[in-house]
Amino acid sequence: KEIAFIFDLDGVIVDTAKYHFLAWRNLANSLGFEFTEEHNELLKGVSRVRSLEILLNIGKVELTDEEKQPLLVQKNTEYLEYVNKMTADEILPGINGLLDYLDEHSIKYALGSASKNAPLILEKVGLFNRFAAIVDGNDVSKAKPDPEVFLIGAQKLNMKPENCIVVEDAIAGVEAANAAKMVSIGIGDANLLSEATFVLSDTTGFTIDFLRNIMK
Ligand code: B16
Ligand code: MG
Secondary structure (H helix, E strand, O other): OOOEEEEOOEOOOEOOHHHHHHHHHHHHHHOOOOOOHHHHHOOOOOOHHHHHHHHHHHOOOOOOHHHHHHHHHHHHHHHHHHHOOOOHHHEOOOHHHHHHHHHHOOOEEEEEOOOOOHHHHHHHOOOHHHOOEEEOOOOOOOOOOOOHHHHHHHHHHOOOHHHEEEEEOOHHHHHHHHHOOOEEEEEOOOOOOOOOOEEEOOHHHOOHHHHHHHHO
């Protein structure tokens, strides 16, 4: 049967989490509190606005929506400085080979990311033109774990949700895929991503053999 893939971006195609971390940590420090890599885990797959709320909670800082606006701009401005330096070298291991395989077999794939910067990041690493559809943080009104981002992706690919396979590193993303009634491949800790249909510890597990197996 015909199937399609929908890829998350951060944690699956590239590791932008490290740049998000640097920018969020700077913001936290400027507000007078520490922000650790463990804290950063809580922000993976989460929207920018929600990320700031979680961060302010950690620092026990209360701000109005109006006061949050310049902080969101400040964080994103710094984040974009890192993104602008990205190159194709930052594509995670296994991904290029996987996309080649999908192209060779005429299997369609889309991007389904929470990031409003997703098109720019894909451009930077030279993958923008390879995706049949791109759904990002600008296209959705409900963030993961809501299935909206993946359902729009399926629609744009002209595929039924049950014939789509989502690749995700975040718990919220796996939940979104499940809510969309799609097959899910979790990338990361099998204990954390136990709700995924399949789990790979990292993208190097994304071999042609693995693909053939799950597509049977
Ligand atoms: P932006 P994904 C997510 O990307 C990141 O994991 C998350 O940490 C970030 O807050 C979110 O994008 C929004 O990003 O500030 O660039 O709009 O994993 O859904 O590709
Ligand atoms: Mg992710």
